[in-house]
Amino acid sequence: MRKFGTPFSSAIFVCTQKRPDGHPKPCCANSGGMALRGELKEMVQSKGMDGGVKVFTSGCLGACEHGPVAVRYPDGEYLLGVTQDDLPEILEDLAKD
Ligand code: FES
Numbered sequence: 001m002r003k004f005g006t007p008f009s010s011a012i013f014v015c016t017q018k019r020p021d022g023h024p025k026p027c028c029a030n031s032g033g034m035a036l037r038g039e040l041k042e043m044v045q046s047k048g049m050d051g052g053v054k055v056f057t058s059g060c061l062g063a064c065e066h067g068p069v070a071v072r073y074p075d076g077e078y079l080l081g082v083t084q085d086d087l088p089e090i091l092e093d094l095a096k097d
Contacts (some may be wrong), residue, residue: 008051010097012090013058014040015069017032027060031067037081043091053094073097 014037018029027033041055063069066080072090074097079090 006054008054009074010052010094011054011056011073012040012063012094013056013071014074015024015058015061015067016059017058018062026064026067026068027068028064032083033068036068036070036084036087039084040087043087044094047091049095053097087090 010042014033015028016033016037017018017027019025019027037055037057044050044053044055058071061069061078062072063080067081069084070079070090071077072079072093075093083089
């Protein structure tokens, strides 16, 4: 194993988990996770933050009933029920890290 620092100071993992139709558990793909991840990534790039902030696509983050779900680092903070309206605040928080 080799260890070295990441080239970004903060990261957000956006759940885009898709479950088969009829699955008893909800999934973030059905609650807007994919669109949210795309929009967040575009906003990070358009604001020139892509050097310090990384937007990752994630599988299930374990809070499916509260989707769409994201987790922000380095704070390790869950973001539940994220909407488009929340994106400016999320970007602001990511910029502080
Ligand atoms: S499917 Fe998104 S948190 Fe589980």
